Amino acid sequence: MVSRQTKTTLAFVVLGTLLWLVTIALTDVQWIQWAVLIGVGVLAPTVLNERTAQRG
Template identity: 45%
Template sequence: MVSKDTQIVAVFVVLAVALWYGSMAVTEDTIIGLAILIGVGIIIPTIINEWRTSVNN
């Protein structure tokens, strides 16, 4: 069974890649693409998982 934390990260990684791909269709700016990948794929799921951990304890 996959943990809830892993499921959240996986969903946001897929979302980040989709948003990155969409942003590359609109703009060629790699900084925007990198910010989307890091922000949506790493930072947001980390914040959500840390919040869930603190609420459950």
């Protein structure tokens, strides 16, 4: 069985990748592209999973 944390992380990785591709199409500024990829694909699910783990 796949844990809820893994499902959350996978969803954010997919969302981050899609937003990164959209950002590539919209801007040539690389730091913005990487900020979207890392922020949505890595940092957001990490923070969300940590907060939900602290609650229960």
